[in-house]
Amino acid sequence: MPSFEPMLEVTLKNYPKKNAAHVSYGTAGFRMKWDDSLDYIVYRVGILAALRSQDKTAVIGVMITASHNPISDNGVKIVDPYGEMLEAHWEKFANKIINCSDEELAGVIQSIINESNINSSQTPQVYVGMDTRPSSKRLSAACLAGVETMGGKVADFGFVTTPQLHYMVWSYNSKSTHQPTMEGYYRKISDSFKRFLKLCKHTQSISAPVTIDGANGIGALKAGELQTYLGDSLSLKVVFDGTAGVLNDQCGADYVKSKQTSPVGLDTLAGERYASVDGDADRVVYYYKSKDDVFHLLDGDKLAILMTSYLKRLLNTSKMSDALALGLVQTAYANGASTDYITQQLDVPVACTKTGVKHLHHAALDYDIGVYFEANGHGTIVFSKSANNLIAEAASRADASTEEGVAVLKLHALSEIINQVVGDALSDIVVIEAILADENMSMEDWDKQYTDLPNVLTTVKVEDRSVIQTTNAERTVTNPEGLQAAIDNLVAQVSRGRSFVRPSGTENIVRVYAEAGTKDEANKLATGVVSLVKEMCN
Numbered sequence: 001m002p003s004f005e006p007m008l009e010v011t012l013k014n015y016p017k018k019n020a021a022h023v024s025y026g027t028a029g030f031r032m033k034w035d036d037s038l039d040y041i042v043y044r045v046g047i048l049a050a051l052r053s054q055d056k057t058a059v060i061g062v063m064i065t066a067s068h069n070p071i072s073d074n075g076v077k078i079v080d081p082y083g084e085m086l087e088a089h090w091e092k093f094a095n096k097i098i099n100c101s102d103e104e105l106a107g108v109i110q111s112i113i114n115e116s117n118i119n120s121s122q123t124p125q126v127y128v129g130m131d132t133r134p135s136s137k138r139l140s141a142a143c144l145a146g147v148e149t150m151g152g153k154v155a156d157f158g159f160v161t162t163p164q165l166h167y168m169v170w171s172y173n174s175k176s177t178h179q180p181t182m183e184g185y186y187r188k189i190s191d192s193f194k195r196f197l198k199l200c201k202h203t204q205s206i207s208a209p210v211t212i213d214g215a216n217g218i219g220a221l222k223a224g225e226l227q228t229y230l231g232d233s234l235s236l237k238v239v240f241d242g243t244a245g246v247l248n249d250q251c252g253a254d255y256v257k258s259k260q261t262s263p264v265g266l267d268t269l270a271g272e273r274y275a276s277v278d279g280d281a282d283r284v285v286y287y288y289k290s291k292d293d294v295f296h297l298l299d300g301d302k303l304a305i306l307m308t309s310y311l312k313r314l315l316n317t318s319k320m321s322d323a324l325a326l327g328l329v330q331t332a333y334a335n336g337a338s339t340d341y342i343t344q345q346l347d348v349p350v351a352c353t354k355t356g357v358k359h360l361h362h363a364a365l366d367y368d369i370g371v372y373f374e375a376n377g378h379g380t381i382v383f384s385k386s387a388n389n390l391i392a393e394a395a396s397r398a399d400a401s402t403e404e405g406v407a408v409l410k411l412h413a414l415s416e417i418i419n420q421v422v423g424d425a426l427s428d429i430v431v432i433e434a435i436l437a438d439e440n441m442s443m444e445d446w447d448k449q450y451t452d453l454p455n456v457l458t459t460v461k462v463e464d465r466s467v468i469q470t471t472n473a474e475r476t477v478t479n480p481e482g483l484q485a486a487i488d489n490l491v492a493q494v495s496r497g498r499s500f501v502r503p504s505g506t507e508n509i510v511r512v513y514a515e516a517g518t519k520d521e522a523n524k525l526a527t528g529v530v531s532l533v534k535e536m537c538n
């Protein structure tokens, strides 16, 4: 009998399979409305994470969260050794282990062991974290039971943001000098930020606070902890901190981005900076109110452009632009004006990938310094190993009395403030604050870099979203036949038109995106494309 079987017999009784419907591991792992059928899924994910740990001889992470989704949802996601999303081949194992019956479970575990040549004598090590949902604690317990079934050891980090858990896993496995502890995480961001500020002409500390909408979730809690490390170098004023409101309810990054308005109940003041994070703090958008009382959103595209344009300047001043290739990665949802600005005005190359941060992250690794962002605010900057080494080496001999030397030191500090492992709202905020301070830029200055084309993002319910198939990074429909030609025809009828449709990877809907030279044209285009989808896909 395989060594895990006696333990499996004991724990399986507490986590019997409850859901007959087939579930699959998507962009967000397993995510659904919470009911007690999620317990067995997370228990089995715990088993799988333990196997993955033995397979990679490394610490593996499990994060319990449903991100920006309502408080009634929950989900679970596996984090690979260097903080990446679970490898595609193992997503298949995930589907197999979750969808088999209780009776088949031992056999499926053994088949994964055999297929991956896993050495079962190693002790699995799994890091577990969760968001603040009421259902998260029992799911975390289910995960622990799964890991222990396989004889694994768990480090339970309790309430953490998704990027914090990714950081811990990366930090441990890569033997980073930045420790795999909460303190290590906060010190990495705050120490490098303080170092950065000392190099700036305009300011030694940023006196005006940035208001952070914590979506009534984990981001609020952790922004508060980060504040204690930042001291008076940067003031984070946290609102929607969970003491009164409901998670992601009329607040948070997803609400602000999709409704294009500030959170309900937040009294915004002209001239101040505001940022909203989502329920697991891996996404962030900024916004402000202009003197004429108008709300202005600075979404993931605006964050990406600010970071990219600033990096371009630093590379030029540090005379490192020949050695380090800079590039931006976006998806088709990026506003066309942002792409035009960065390619035409700044001459930085842009790649477009499919939706889902793992695709963006992967493409960003093609550059020495790759900035990637989804329009909804999920993104970061990644540096290749050789770029990190080159910058660290240059910083160690930089002359801080020259402009060139200061630029090298700033680049080095920025590469440490940013969470290179995964998109991270808290570290993104600190990077944005660093850049705004150094450039002495107001929100208006930042917003003026380029003007968004009016756009519409909407959804259509169809019977079977898989009838829509796409190519060209989701920008061209290949099925149903004729749909793309019909979209092209509508696009040609408006100025600066662009539109595409794709099946969502996380919900049973089709998303329609349209942009054009005027708001009326964007609306007209969206309405037309929605009708086409309804006609041709039902």
Ligand code: NG1
Binding pocket: 027, 028, 067, 333, 355, 356, 357, 374, 376, 378, 503, 504, 505, 506, 507, 511
């Ligand atoms: P889907 O449902 O596949 O469009 C959504 C977001 C993605 C990403 C994932 C993961 C849009 C248009 N799509 O994907 O950007 O964040 O959820 O949560 O915002």
Ligand code: ZN
Binding pocket: 067, 068, 278, 279, 280, 281, 282, 283
């Ligand atoms: Zn999220």
